[in-house]
Amino acid sequence: MNPVIGLDISKGESQVQGFLDKGKPYRKIFKFSHTLEGLSLLVGFL
Numbered sequence: 001m002n003p004v005i006g007l008d009i010s011k012g013e014s015q016v017q018g019f020l021d022k023g024k025p026y027r028k029i030f031k032f033s034h035t036l037e038g039l040s041l042l043v044g045f046l
Contacts, residue, residue, distance in 0.1 A: 005046070013038075016045060 001022045008015040013033050018026035030045070032038035 016042060018045065 001019075003021075003026070004019045006017045006019070013031055015029055015031050017029045020026050027045075030041070032041045
């Protein structure tokens with residue numbers, strides 16, 4: 001399996017979880033706001 005990014009997009013705030021392989025998460029789930037600072041966190045994660 002290739003790496004996968006899961007996004008739960010909601011109004012104002014979203015959650016992201018990355019997986020390196022099936023059942024092997026990369027870091028913990030984290031929330032980010034829909035602001036420049038929050039999107040910067042997402043870019044850093046990616």
